[in-house]
Structures are given as structure tokens and as C-alpha cells.
Amino acid sequence: MMLFFVVGLLVHIVFFASIFDIYFTSPLVHGMTPQFTPLPPPARRLVLIIADGLRADTLHEFDEDGNPRAPFIRNVVMQEGSWGVSHTRVPTESRPGHVAVIAGFYEDVSAVAKGWKENPVEFDSLFNESRYTWSWGSPDILSMFAKGATGNHVFTYSYDADSEDFGAEDISKLDTWVFDHVKEFFHAAKNNQSLYSQLNEEKVVFFLHLLGLDTNGHAHRPASREYKDNIKMVDEGVKELVSLFKEFYGNDEKTAFIFTSDHGMTDWGSHGAGHPSETFTPFVAWGAGIKSPQRVAAQRFNDTLLKEWKLEHYKRQDINQADVAPLMASLIGVPFPLNSVGVLPVGYLNSTGAFRAESMFTNAVQILEQFKVKMSQKKEVTLPFLFTPFKLLSDSKQFDILRKARSHIKQREFDEAVLLCKELIDLALKGLSYYHTYDRFFLGTNVLLGFVGWASYASLLTIKSHSGLTRGAGNPVKKPGCLLPCGFVAVGILMAFFLLVQACPWTYYVYCLLPVPIWYAVAREYQVIQDFVTALLTLPPSRLVGHLLACTLGIEVLVLSFFYRHMLTVGLLVFAGWPFITPLWTRAKSISLSWIFFCLLLAVFPLMPVVGREPDVFLVMCAGLLLLLLSLFVGASLVKRKDGFVNEKSWLHLSQMLSTALAMYVVHSTYNSLLQKRGLPLANQVASWAILASSFVLPLLSPRGLPERLFSILVSWMSTYLLLSTGYEALFPLVLSCLMFVWIHMEQESLQQAGVAYKPKVSSLQFCGSADVAQCRQLCPDDIRRAFFLVFFLVTAFFGTGNIASINSFDLASVYCFLTVFNPFIMGGLMLWKILIPFVLVMCALEAVQLTTQLSSKSLFLMVLVISDIMALHFFFLVKDYGSWLDIGTSISHYVIVMSMTTVLMFLNALAQQLTTRKLRLCGKPKSHLI
Known part of the structure; x- marks a missing residue:
């Protein structure tokens, strides 16, 4: 499984990098002759x-x-x-x-x-x-x-x-x-x-x-x-x-x-x-x-x-x-x-008319020179029988337009010459675009093959390793003969030879050869495919159609949410009705009411204006006060508990509350200082960076008990989020975390009602240091819903307070507590971290759900990757190279975001595991006082 995740990471990096070779290549060519107007300027x-x-x-x-x-x-x-x-x-x-x-x-x-x-x-x-x-x-x-x-x-x-x-x-x-x-x-x-x-x-x-x-x-x-x-x-x-x-x-x-x-x-x-x-x-x-x-x-x-x-x-x-x-x-x-x-x-x-005509003629020849160089470069590296020239601007067409334009200039028909030169420029620019995107279809097809193959293999591996649909010992799986691997090796050799003859860049070899081993791995699992299809055919048609329809609608809602943020509100409203269609409403009414309340509360955020339009420090202060009140409530419950950890918990809890209060002061003080044009106080800057650094350490000092550790992570990271907030978005992680905590209880209740072995209460669970829960049980259909919930919450974390697919939704004012001197990399890193904080909170909730539902995190993670890859496949088809530049840029950024999500998810999952399971030991503390 570790090998699978390493290979999966590399595959997704390749898919992510492919977009730069397909859409983000440099348009520059070299070797042209300089052109200038011969008349006096x-x-x-x-x-x-x-x-x-x-x-x-x-x-x-x-x-x-x-x-x-x-x-x-x-x-x-x-x-x-x-x-x-x-x-x-x-x-x-x-x-x-x-x-x-x-x-x-x-x-x-x-x-x-x-x-x-x-x-x-x-x-x-x-x-x-x-x-x-x-x-x-x-x-x-x-x-x-x-x-x-x-x-x-x-x-x-x-x-x-x-x-x-x-x-x-x-x-x-x-x-x-x-x-x-x-x-x-x-x-x-x-x-x-x-x-x-x-x-x-x-x-x-x-x-x-x-x-x-x-x-x-x-x-x-x-x-x-x-x-x-x-x-x-x-x-x-x-x-x-x-x-x-x-x-x-x-x-x-x-x-x-x-x-x-x-x-x-x-x-x-x-x-x-x-x-x-x-x-x-x-x-x-x-x-x-x-x-x-x-x-x-x-x-x-x-x-x-x-x-x-x-x-x-x-x-x-x-x-x-x-x-x-x-x-x-x-x-x-x-x-x-x-x-x-x-x-x-x-x-x-x-x-003069002569100067305008000569200048336009020079302009046309200069762009035509680029067209010729571009065509020559592409022709040199393409097999003659495969090369398709740009038919609208043949050599004879070029010569004819240039000859006519020069003739008009000699006859002092300057306006006609200008029009002809503009026509030639228009054709040359279209030709430049044609040769610039010449390999786009070829590369896109190979990346698409690899994409579909990887999603298929990940699905088959999930079915094979974590479900009861595959054949048991009584029905041994037949091993494929030597014909299958030999066939794929032959395909790979032919593809490599084809690329070698055309002198393609090394990246082309990666994109074109990667689908070969992926589809070989899929073909080797033909028995799993057969077993899965057989199992599907045993289901009642209405149930099968219902499941397929639900999965399709769910993924389409996720895709539409990238274009229309209010679709997240629609999804959360549907989520709020989940307890009513299950026994949860009758068996766990208080938890169900909490779930409905926080779903409805979170559903408000996608309806709000994009963050950054109007700063409101008052809302940031309100978020800090709510966090302090919540901390006081949790702190009071900790003091009442006589479990031998009162001193450690109280000390840590007090430190985190002071960190929150300090963050509130820094935000308010910095805002007033900048408003009065006194700059960023050095003490505020030092405090901000100290709070950011402590957010990685303080959670690791807390006990591994599920509620204590999750709350410690929330308070520490919310302090940093307050420093990076300018308005209502400061409330977002708090509401999201409350919903995540209720989700953990809901999933445990849902699992117990499904007949799975009884689990202790959430308050008594502890995060263990192992990487997984030893595959406590096989997958069930309800686990697909859990995986979908996770992906939906991840997308909500992305778009809940703004459209990060658009660069202009970022507000530099959000980093003013850390620095005000322009530094694009540090500022960009801080704004990226602001985006990732809700993301990591959701991933920590995933660890808790995995613990409470006795579900292997690997199997849940595999399903999440499959759903994300299906979404990425949607956006791969939706990438545009025509229309307005806003449409083109948005379509590309959506694909990049989804691909980044599937890649970064692997790193954030590891980070969440460290945050939830790692325990730092303070010097001078006896081991008996530490969990």
C-alpha cells in the first residue's frame, strides 16, 4: 500500500505537470531577422x-x-x-x-x-x-x-x-x-x-x-x-x-x-x-x-x-x-x-500615408517571420507523412499578399496596403497559435488515457483489498499469461520509437508511456472486474440505477460548485435532511439537531460576498470572542474531570487562550496602526510569527484523547487564522470545525445502527500512534457516502469564503499582521496557508471518523482519491483554449486546483496524522503524567 501511495503521488504530479506542457508553454521562438521601417521616423x-x-x-x-x-x-x-x-x-x-x-x-x-x-x-x-x-x-x-x-x-x-x-x-x-x-x-x-x-x-x-x-x-x-x-x-x-x-x-x-x-x-x-x-x-x-x-x-x-x-x-x-x-x-x-x-x-x-503603410508592412513581415520559424521548427521534428501544415497561409498565399501589398504601396494606394497587411497579420497570428498548440490533442489524449487508467486501477484496488466482492480461497484467481505483458511491452517500445524519431522532449515520453504500465495493471485485474460486474448485476435494477444517479448528481454538484459557489449551499441543505431519511432522527435526536443547525449555519457562507471586498475587523473580534467563550466552556469541563491530567491540561488550555487573546489584540492594534499610517508595529509582527510557529507545537503537547486533541488543534490554528482574516471569514473555520465534530458523532451513531460492533463513546477514544486501524472491517456502501462527505467538505473549505480559482479574490490586507513590505513569495505563502487551515481541520476530522467508524484510513482515502480524480477528469474536458481570456484562465485554474487537491491531499493527510497522533513530552515531566 505504501508503494501504491508513492506511485500515486508521482502519477498525480505527472498529470498536474502535463497542464504546463499542454497549455502553459512559452510562445517564444528565436532566429528571426529584425524588421524596421525604412522611412525616417x-x-x-x-x-x-x-x-x-x-x-x-x-x-x-x-x-x-x-x-x-x-x-x-x-x-x-x-x-x-x-x-x-x-x-x-x-x-x-x-x-x-x-x-x-x-x-x-x-x-x-x-x-x-x-x-x-x-x-x-x-x-x-x-x-x-x-x-x-x-x-x-x-x-x-x-x-x-x-x-x-x-x-x-x-x-x-x-x-x-x-x-x-x-x-x-x-x-x-x-x-x-x-x-x-x-x-x-x-x-x-x-x-x-x-x-x-x-x-x-x-x-x-x-x-x-x-x-x-x-x-x-x-x-x-x-x-x-x-x-x-x-x-x-x-x-x-x-x-x-x-x-x-x-x-x-x-x-x-x-x-x-x-x-x-x-x-x-x-x-x-x-x-x-x-x-x-x-x-x-x-x-x-x-x-x-x-x-x-x-x-x-x-x-x-x-x-x-x-x-x-x-x-x-x-x-x-x-x-x-x-x-x-x-x-x-x-x-x-x-x-x-x-x-x-x-x-x-x-x-x-x-x-504620411506612405509611412503608415510601410510601418504596417514591416509589422506584417515581422510577425510572418515568427510564423515561418515556428512552422519550420515543428516540421523538422514531425514525420513528413504526419505533418499537417496550416492551410490558410501557404507559401503561395504569403507571397501573393506581400506582392499585392508592395504593389499598392508603389501605386500610393496606402489604405489598401494597410488592409492587406492586417489580413496577413491575422492569418500569421492564427498560424502561430496553430503551431503553438500543434501537439495539444496528442498530449491531451495520452494524459486522458493515463487519467482514466489510474482512476480505474484505484477503484479496482479498493474493491480488491477492502471489500468482500472478490473471490475467496475456494475460487483462486487465474494469473494472466505471458501474452498480456508482452503485448504491453511491444506497445511501449513502439511508442518510444515514435517519440524518438520525432525528437520529442523528454516530458513527452513520460506522458505517452505512463498509460502503458497503468493499463497493464488494470488488465491484470480482469478477474476483479468480472467479480465486480457480477456483483452489480445481482442488485435490483432500481437500486443500481438509484446508486448511480446519486453518485452522478453528487459529483456534478461538486463540479458546479467551482463555477457557482451557491451550489455548496444547496449541498449543505441536502446534508441537513440526512437524519430524516435514516434512523438517526429517532435514536440520536440531539446530535441530529446539532447536525442540522451547523449545516444550515455553514450554508450561509457560500452566499456571502467573496472575501476581500469589505474589511470588517469587528467580525474578526467576534470570531475571537466566540473562540474564547468556547475555550472557557471546554476548560471548565476539563477542570471538573478528575483524571490525573488537570495540571497539564489546564496549563496548555490557558496558553492557547492567551494565544487567542493575543491574536485578537494584534489584529485590532495592527488595523488601527495602519489606519493612522504608523506602519506595522514590530511587537505585533513578532507576536504574529510567534503565534504561527506555536500553532504547530501546542497541539502536540495536548493529550491524545480525541476531543482534547481536536479542540487543541482548532484553538491553535484559529489563532493564526484570526491574524490572516479581514472580515467574516474568521467565523468560517469555527463553524466548519463544529460541524466536523458533530459529523464524527453522527458517523459513529450511523455505524452502530448498521450492526457493526459497538464502539466506545467519542469522548473516551484516543488517537493512536499507528498509521491505520488494522483494517477493522470491510467496506460497505455507506462508506462511499462518507468519502463523498469528506470531498464535499474539502471543496467547501476551498470555496466557502471565496473563489480561490480567481487570483483577484486574494486580499493582501490579510497578511498585514505579518509583513507590509512587498514580498510576493512570503505573502503568497501566508495566503496559501490561510486557505489550507480549513483544509487541514477537515483532514483531522477524517482521522477521527476513521477511528470512530473502525474504517481503514487507506480504504477511505482511496475512495476520496477516486472521487477527486473523476472531478479532475471533468475539468480536463472543460479546459478551454478559446473564448474570453477569463473563461480560458478559469477553466485552467479549475483543473489545476483539483489536481493540486489530489496531490496535496496526500501531504495534508500525513500532516493530519502527525497533528492527531504525535505527542511531545515536556522536559521534567514524569511519564506517568503524560498520555
């Missing part, structure tokens, strides 16, 4: 200003007094330049957003996992193609485009990473630092002849990364006064910057300005998903080569926001985020970034 220099985390609606809206929130930017829109909305893609994070703007392509989703610090440049960018680039801002962003750039021509000026403090008194200082240092830089250039000469060269880029808005949005939310005042400060800083450039360059009108953002932000101060508040970012361009404002009577955008912004008569030109890179390259005459997939927005260019 309209600008000598470009100023790129990215206001990190700025929403389009907040920038253009009016303040409470009816005045523009950003008067200078608004004046640019109405008097000097062109504007629109830049549409970003999922994930709406800083790294992929900046890559899209500066390099012109959408980085694969897995790049977010690489972090933001000190990443080498693995792609071409506008900065790399420029003659010189000077940049100011966050070290996390600037280093991405400086390291790895060819030559010594990208210069960075950044503040210390510790300045990114969400609890700082004035977060907008991150932006004032940038503006001040730009001013100092140009002032120093007047007295530095070498620098002055470089600044007056052509093809120069200045990049200003303004992080204050993003940090203020996380700390105070976009609707806050701090965020909106930061916008006004940025607007004033941009105004001064424009005046500085005009003064330094003597009004030569050769400077182009681009103002945009990498992503927006939700109302609750987060980003990462596809909500319009995250994907709609401002885009304003003015200066050399940019069209002046265009007055229109009506616009194609049926958007009430235009009227709210009072910009309905100024032409709005929306673009995709990657389109910014070719626009900037065209303005200063540098080669388009080699990996750019952006389409030049010619509507922004104020230049």
Missing part, C-alpha cells in the same frame, strides 16, 4: 510612463467637486493627443503586463511563478532595440529588461525594495522618488557633456515605472482617498515632466509620450484575473508622430462610461496591450521587437 525620443495598477475609469472620472481627477491628462486627450483603452490579458499581473507593453507579446501564464526579481531577459524588447534607454522605478520591474539586454545601453535607477511598504505613511513617495530623480538626472546632464550627447541621440527611450498607485490600491483600495490623491500627484508629475523635456530639448517637437498601465485593480484592491476593472487600462499618447484629438458625433462604443467621463465626442481608439510595442517602435524608428505579436494601431499615427 517622426520622433527622436520616446517617454513611456506606466502607472502600475491604474484603472481607466478612475483616471478619467471626476472628483467629488466635479473637477477632473487628472486635469493634465484630460487636457492632453482633449487638446493634444489620442486616447483609448488598452485591453490586457490574464493574468493581470505586473510582469506579464510590462512584457506585453515593452516586448509586444503575452508571456505564458507560468511566467508569473518565476517571480519578479532579477529575471534575465529571455526575449527581445523595445529597450533592447533602442540606442539608449534610461529607466526609473521599482527594482523588480526594471531588472527584467536590463539584465540580458545586448550591449551596455539600458540604464536603471531604482529605489530600495524595502520602500514598497503597504503600511507606510505616504506610499505615493514611490512616485515622487521617480519624478524627483528624473529631474536630478536632466539637471546633471547639463553639466556632463558625454551624457548630454547621448541624450540628444536618436532612438532614445525614457521609461518611468510608477508603483505608488498599485501599492496604494493594495493597501487602501482604489476607492480610497489615498489612491485618488495619488492619481492627482501622478498627473501633476507628468505635467512637470513634459515641461522638463520641452525645456531640455528646446521645443524641438521630437518627443513622443505614452501614458498607460500594466493592469487595473478590483474594488477590493487586488488583480490577476479577468474582471474589466483589471483588464481595462488607460492609454494616452501625444507628441511627435501622434494624431491630435478627433471630434466625433457618435462612437461605436455603447458605453455609459464615456458620458460619465464627458469624452463621448473625442474619438476613442481601443487597442490590445501588445499593440503598444509596435507603436513605440514605429515612432522612433527602431526594429519591432522580434517576438512581438502586437498589431500597429495606425489610427494613432500622425504621419
